């Protein structure tokens with residue numbers, strides 16, 4: 494069930510979303526060859542705390558960090574580490590959550606480390622396109638299935654793999670053969686397509702967190718927290734910049 498939020502809660506979610514957006518803007522600067530994912534995590538931790546918010550992921554079911562840092566074939570839930578040093582041509586999906594007065598902002602972006610291959614560039618563009626195709630369908634009166642359907646159409650169009658286990662909080666509804674709930678003003682939904690360069694299939698490593706693609710080809714992950722309104726959807730984690 495997706496609970497409709499009060500005006501007061503929506504206000505808090507806007508603040509949480511802004512903190513997450515600012516943390517991503519900091520990552521846009523910080524991601525470069527030679528930096529460790531541990532350093533990136535420290536930057537985000539400080540930024541969230543200095544904004545009087547709490548890193549949502551830290552301590553969640555024992556997760557040790559403020560960001561999920563998933564490099565190349567890692568899909569989601571990678572641990573930041575001093576031993577993971579980014580190098581030219583890598584991609585890194587960074588997922589950030591901030592809780593402000595009990596309300597959460599949640600957003601992910603896949604960053605290029607220096608210059609990446611043409612096919613990886615295309616993968617990032619496709620996943621970002623998938624995210625925004627889904628958001629365009631997040632209109633009151635639509636079924637959630639129309640959102641996941643729009644995302645899936647983009648993956649099919651580009652012939653990329655799509656991860657069906659985690660499509661979004663609710664955004665996997667089409668798998669179950671029903672249309673999912675009808676979207677109503679005041680609902681907030683995180684939509685988070687993950688597209689793979691190769692196959693759809695993924696699995697979790699022995700650390701019980703890190704998800705990787707079965708064929709070890711790169712994966713991309715883009716996510717926004719979105720508010721359904723009477724009119725256009727409102728992206729609560731909008732950064733003011735998009736994929737380029």
Ligand code: MG
Nearest residue numbers: 588599600601
């Ligand atoms: Mg997330």
Ligand code: MG
Nearest residue numbers: 599683685716
């Ligand atoms: Mg999420």
